[in-house]
Amino acid sequence: MTKNPINLTTMTISLIDNKPDGIRICHVEGESLTTVVVPRELLSEAKQLPDIPKRGIYYLLDEEHGVIGRVYAGQTTQGLARLDAHKSKKDFWNKAVMFLDNESNMDRDVLDALEADAISYVRTHGSYETDNLETPQPYVSPYKEQAVKRLHKKILFRMAVLGYGLDRTDSEVSAGHALFSTRKNGIVANGRYDESTGRFTVLAGSQIDLSHPASNNIGATEERRRLFGEGTGVVTLQDDVAFTSPSSAAVFVLGGSQNGWKEWVNSSGQTLDYAYRSNGANQV
Numbered sequence: 001m002t003k004n005p006i007n008l009t010t011m012t013i014s015l016i017d018n019k020p021d022g023i024r025i026c027h028v029e030g031e032s033l034t035t036v037v038v039p040r041e042l043l044s045e046a047k048q049l050p051d052i053p054k055r056g057i058y059y060l061l062d063e064e065h066g067v068i069g070r071v072y073a074g075q076t077t078q079g080l081a082r083l084d085a086h087k088s089k090k091d092f093w094n095k096a097v098m099f100l101d102n103e104s105n106m107d108r109d110v111l112d113a114l115e116a117d118a119i120s121y122v123r124t125h126g127s128y129e130t131d132n133l134e135t136p137q138p139y140v141s142p143y144k145e146q147a148v149k150r151l152h153k154k155i156l157f158r159m160a161v162l163g164y165g166l167d168r169t170d171s172e173v174s175a176g177h178a179l180f181s182t183r184k185n186g187i188v189a190n191g192r193y194d195e196s197t198g199r200f201t202v203l204a205g206s207q208i209d210l211s212h213p214a215s216n217n218i219g220a221t222e223e224r225r226r227l228f229g230e231g232t233g234v235v236t237l238q239d240d241v242a243f244t245s246p247s248s249a250a251v252f253v254l255g256g257s258q259n260g261w262k263e264w265v266n267s268s269g270q271t272l273d274y275a276y277r278s279n280g281a282n283q284v
Helices: 040-046 079-089 108-124 142-161 218-228 246-254 272-276
Strands: 011-015 024-028 034-039 055-064 067-076 095-101 179-182 189-194 199-202 207-209 234-236 241-243
Touching: 024 142, 034 040, 034 079, 040 079, 040 095, 055 079, 055 108, 067 079, 067 108, 079 095, 095 142, 108 142, 179 246, 189 246, 199 246, 207 246, 218 241, 218 246, 241 246
Parallel strands: none
Antiparallel strands: 011 024, 024 034, 034 095, 055 067, 055 095, 179 189, 189 199, 199 241, 207 234
16 A cells, blocks of 8 residues: 655744744745744844845734734835834834845845735734735736745745744634733733623733833823823832723733733633624724
């Protein structure tokens, strides 16, 4: 009896400074594409890495425990330096995943078409929000079209292997976990949701990031002022504080503009949205 051959793909993952949750560089045997995973807080260190290609596409992720709450896809000809602008202008992301190559393997036509495929995909797949409002429509030579499709498929494969599957849906997630947390941008905070009242309580011992103001949220702004005055930096909450919504609680902790239904995650990796609502059908 003839056995079917085993189809293998070999991916190597290099951990910078031996940190499993730090910067990672990934290669697939026989492919020139370089994948770089960059936690937001380690961008400066990542930019110092040598011999990293500069052309490719990237995803900015709001990701916790393998659950993606928000995605932005784009292209770069600057390599890791492209993330500087996003760090100053986009607050939501905590990880960037970049797929880079040199110009001979990824010319302008391929780059534009690959970005369009990536944006189209995140706008039509998965249980997450996206900052990409429109899909570009670049011209792609019919001689390169299939090559672009194959490259996009390889990128989706790598994202899934790394735990960031962009087609994941969470219709199977069930409720029943009362303790939720956020670890965005290195801030660690815990809270509990009361389904009967819709209130969310941030628990004592949580970290609060006062370096980012609470954007357009009166409740979060007032609580920050009441508890911390004109304080700055990262502080520790001394007593439980209840809010009228999960988003107000998330803004209180992290500053900026936050979707608490996506930001608060339980120990099973389930967002508050998927644990308590029907695929986010209702709005905050």
